[in-house]
Amino acid sequence: MEKVRITFDNPSKREILDFLDKTTNKEGLIVEKQNPEQKVLTFDGQEISLEEFGGVKRGSEVFIKNDLVSLMRLSKEQ
Amino acid sequence: MSFLDKLKAIFNLEVNCPLISINIAKNSNNLTNKEGLYDQAKGRLDLYLDNIDEVKKREIKELIKESIKEGNPILEINASELLSQLYEYNKENKNNQTLNFFKPIIPLEDFEALESSLYLREVFIKNGDVSKLKQDIRKRFGDRGNTIANLCTAGYFEKFLLPLYNSSKERFKELYEIIVAKSVLAIFIHSQMSQEQIPKDITNKLRISTKYGIKFIHIHGIGDYNINKIKECLGEQKEYFDFFQKEIYEKDNIIIVELLLK
Numbered sequence: 001m002e003k004v005r006i007t008f009d010n011p012s013k014r015e016i017l018d019f020l021d022k023t024t025n026k027e028g029l030i031v032e033k034q035n036p037e038q039k040v041l042t043f044d045g046q047e048i049s050l051e052e053f054g055g056v057k058r059g060s061e062v063f064i065k066n067d068l069v070s071l072m073r074l075s076k077e078q
Numbered sequence: 079m080s081f082l083d084k085l086k087a088i089f090n091l092e093v094n095c096p097l098i099s100i101n102i103a104k105n106s107n108n109l110t111n112k113e114g115l116y117d118q119a120k121g122r123l124d125l126y127l128d129n130i131d132e133v134k135k136r137e138i139k140e141l142i143k144e145s146i147k148e149g150n151p152i153l154e155i156n157a158s159e160l161l162s163q164l165y166e167y168n169k170e171n172k173n174n175q176t177l178n179f180f181k182p183i184i185p186l187e188d189f190e191a192l193e194s195s196l197y198l199r200e201v202f203i204k205n206g207d208v209s210k211l212k213q214d215i216r217k218r219f220g221d222r223g224n225t226i227a228n229l230c231t232a233g234y235f236e237k238f239l240l241p242l243y244n245s246s247k248e249r250f251k252e253l254y255e256i257i258v259a260k261s262v263l264a265i266f267i268h269s270q271m272s273q274e275q276i277p278k279d280i281t282n283k284l285r286i287s288t289k290y291g292i293k294f295i296h297i298h299g300i301g302d303y304n305i306n307k308i309k310e311c312l313g314e315q316k317e318y319f320d321f322f323q324k325e326i327y328e329k330d331n332i333i334i335v336e337l338l339l340k
Contacts, residue, residue: 055153
């Protein structure tokens with residue numbers, strides 16, 4: 001299978017979350033669409049806002065923040 | 079059927095050149111009325127959500143979920159770029175010696191701040207824009223992270239803390255915390271800092287550092303605006319600065335003023 005890099009731009013974040021059956025709560029944090037009480041956590045266990053949303057890690061629906069520290073951790077992990 | 083074949087089928091695409099990336103975008107500036115545009119030079123296909131009907135959007139949604147399960151990440155385009163640069167940086171093993179030295183001797187959070195700061199320094203050396211990187215370190219690690227980034231960029235980890243540890247582990251343990259928590263070795267002049275604030279900060283930091291036997295402080299400034307602010311301050315508050323033995327180093331739009339207690 002070809003390895004194609006899949007990305008999205010900043011204005012598309014909300015739609016991408018919708019594709020992943022997620023939405024945001026009043027505080028702007030990402031939550032499950034079916035269960036808004038359940039907050040989504042990043043791969044290092046932090047809550048994540050729409051603004052911070054940087055993507056989803058391969059292999060599972062584990063969310064990544066769009067910041068240097070998170071991406072540094074991710075780069076070391078793989 | 080691969081991801082690409084399925085995507086081609088949804089959009090009836092005929093892309094014969096190598097496709098490296100697919101970017102899902104908003105047609106923010108009314109760039110096109112097409113569903114997608116292919117950039118042959120970049121090997122990138124931009125899909126514009128605003129121009130895609132709901133049926134196809136549902137198909138993309140299924141395709142993306144399937145792709146993640148199969149082992150492909152989906153990343154915001156700037157995050158993806160930064161991650162690629164971090165992979166390249168990691169391959170070079172540039173700062174491993176420094177990281178390996180400090181890993182067992184500083185707190186884990188400080189180590190992570192240092193790891194990110196060393197990358198920031200590489201970008202800074204290459205004249206890249208470090209404002210977002212610095213903001214990220216500060217957001218995650220607070221003022222302490224900001225101090226680590228400043229100290230790291232100015233070389234204090236390799237030029238001061240490393241030899242300090244090698245000369246005396248006890249002295250390192252005694253000084254590390256006040257150096258990182260209070261930033262007593264140096265003040266880093268930034269655009270929002272007033273000229274009047276400089277001697278106040280120096281006095282406050284020296285009040286702490288002299289208790290620990292540190293009898294110097296450095297003033298760092300980068301860029302014309304900050305360099306001029308430091309020079310004006312040295313001139314206008316001559317009486318205050320005459321209290322110190324003073325050395326000024328200026329090169330490549332960077333100034334360091336070393337103040338030694340007489």
